[in-house]
Amino acid sequence: MSFFVLGLNHKTAPLSLRERVAFGPENIHLALDELRQQPGIQEACILSTCNRTELYCVVTEGHEGRVRDWWQRHRHVRGDELSGCLYQHQDDEAVRHLMRVACGLDSLVLGEPQILGQLKQAVDLARQHGGLKALLGRLFERSFSVAKRVRTQTGIGAHGVSxxxxxxxxxxxxxxxxxxxxxxxxxxxxxxxxxxxxxxxxxxxxxxxxxxxxxxxxxxxxxxxxxxxxxxxxxxxxxxxxxxxxxxxxxxxxxxxxxxxxxxxxxxxxxxxxxxxxxxxxxxxxxxxxxxxxxxxxxxxxxxxAENQSARQQAARQAELLIGEERQRFMSWYRALPTQEQIRRYRDQAASWQQDELQRALQLLQQGQAPDAVLNELAHRLTNKLLHAPTEALRQAGESGDRETLAILSQALGIDSRPSVEP
CATH class of the missing domain: 3.40.50.720 (NAD(P)-binding Rossmann-like Domain)
Known part of the structure; x- marks a missing residue:
């Protein structure tokens, strides 16, 4: 799965086209329901204002094109009419784009605060229609958080530019x-x-x-x-x-x-x-x-x-640095998601072995065997179970000459990958 943004705004499309593809209060509810039911679209949120319309989605790999196809059908717009007006971002760039929008850095008036309120309304509506789950919901939360940091730490809204x-x-x-x-x-x-x-x-x-x-x-x-x-x-x-x-x-x-x-x-x-x-x-x-x-x-x-615009430009540069920090932090969390399930399974497996060996040891003690011998056997059997998989992986990497895998395994296990004795 990946984050995917498809949209157009005041920079890429004329007002006549923005009006045609926009979602008004009378149709956005139906649009949200339809969009999230499209194959491959796991989560969805629609932001539609006078200056931009953007679709924020979590999609399975290879289904990004379905977002554009649905938008064209729903708003009765031909593909050639949208050509050159649409932009799309995926994963890291999608995260950056949303954070810049929330902070007002992509607005017609640099740093204007209205877009943040419009985003929050869009998120509330998407949540009501079941369009937000763990991933997109977390992304919007982080985007609102960085917008708050930008407002309080850069003063981007302190100087009027109209x-x-x-x-x-x-x-x-x-x-x-x-x-x-x-x-x-x-x-x-x-x-x-x-x-x-x-x-x-x-x-x-x-x-x-x-x-x-x-x-x-x-x-x-x-x-x-x-x-x-x-x-x-x-x-x-x-x-x-x-x-x-x-x-x-x-x-x-x-x-x-x-x-x-x-x-x-x-x-x-x-x-x-x-x-x-x-x-x-x-x-x-x-x-x-x-x-x-x-x-x-x-x-x-x-x-x-002019003076205020200059001040906002300077504040915007500071805001970009904050966005960079928050984007990196969010993407680190997102990329670690697949490993979290592996870590959970590994811990569950180790806990199961622990319980099995503990029960075996208790039975041996009840049968009258010497406690020292039972404890030694418990430690020996549990250690063997825990070491079997990594030991086998090290042996296979060494036999195949796969130095890269050998180095990764050695680092993970906290051991030196260099041979202790020269051959």
Whole structure:
């Protein structure tokens, strides 16, 4: 048996293909049951996110191709469509790949923590469907363990690498109490959505989303319990807003210097933080000239992002070393599995001989034979039984001139393989 990973991700496949091969909540339960019932597949787990779909399996030798065949059939995708997009890893490399995924080293955003939670959900589901047993279950446990080590020992997640995260981090430095901070988000794209998630996690006092299309704004605002307004309602909302984050596709600025001057007067010059993440800009640069308006553009934040990316790259190099240690430790355990059964049988055999000889000795003592003679015979017979197999193996290796086997046996028995007398 071997560990086997088959998958594709944001690096190898376009979104259109990732969507087709992904497993949604409505079909992943059936997919797990089908996959683990395929011939040669002993254990199985499916990880499916917006950026990757991967099948983790324990398969018997020669059955790796069945994983790909089943995936194509189940998702109705031709082999030529997947050609060049799939990657596969086996045993040592499969272990390394899973550990890197768990640590966020293979993610779109280096070091992002969401993938670890998604992996744990996938594992829980696989366990519910009987897809995890001793091997794959142990591998996931070790992968979660190394992910924890990476988080605590490298600080890979300590530095934000998105402008949205950096923008929110900047707000935390400026506002002493985020629970009393009122925020206006202008736009409803990915950047605003990400910023909204970060702000929601900080439990800001109030969050409002302004967008040209209310339906799109409502789609993301509902997740955070935020209010929704149109672009025309922005001036009125600004009067009671402490922080603005904007990221739209507007070709012209939405907020000008004149508007902000009027707003600040109505606010009695209470400071306002404005973060413009749009290109072209949503806020006129001249707004930054106002004494109570603190304006940051996407370029201002990109410098911080670049510094944080460099810090994460350094942390990632440290993480790779930790993964190397954990992978080696896990593979040593895995490779030793076949010998553990042999060791158990050998010990059971020796224990059986011990009991046989002990019972024989007790019977002889009951018959009145001298204890010294009985003990000597017990030691002699037990020693002969224990030494017979290794002695025979040494004799055969010597007679056949098999020096390699002779050396291995000698080392295992703790004896010198060199002849004591020259021939």
């Amino acid at each position: 402008v949205a995260f950096v923008a929110v981090s900047l707000a935390r430095q400026i506002f002493a109490n985020m629970s009393q901070t009122k925020v206006l988000l202008i736009g409803a794209g990915e950047t605003i959505e990400l910023a909204g998630r970060h702000l929601h996690a900080l439990q800001v006092g109030r969050m409002t989303v302004a967008n040209r299309t209310l339906q799109r704004a409502q789609a993301i605002a509902g997740e955070w319990g935020a209010e929704v307004i149109t672009l025309d309602e922005i001036p009125e909302c600004l009067v009671d807003t402490d922080m603005v984050i904007t990221s739209t596709a507007s070709p012209l600025p939405l907020l000008g210097k004149g508007l902000l001057e009027r707003v600040l007067r109505l606010r009695r010059h209470k400071p306002m933080l404005l973060i413009d993440l749009a290109v072209p800009r949503d806020i006129e640069p001249e707004v930054g000239e106002l004494s109570d308006a603190y304006l940051y553009s996407v370029d201002d934040l990109q410098d911080i992002v």
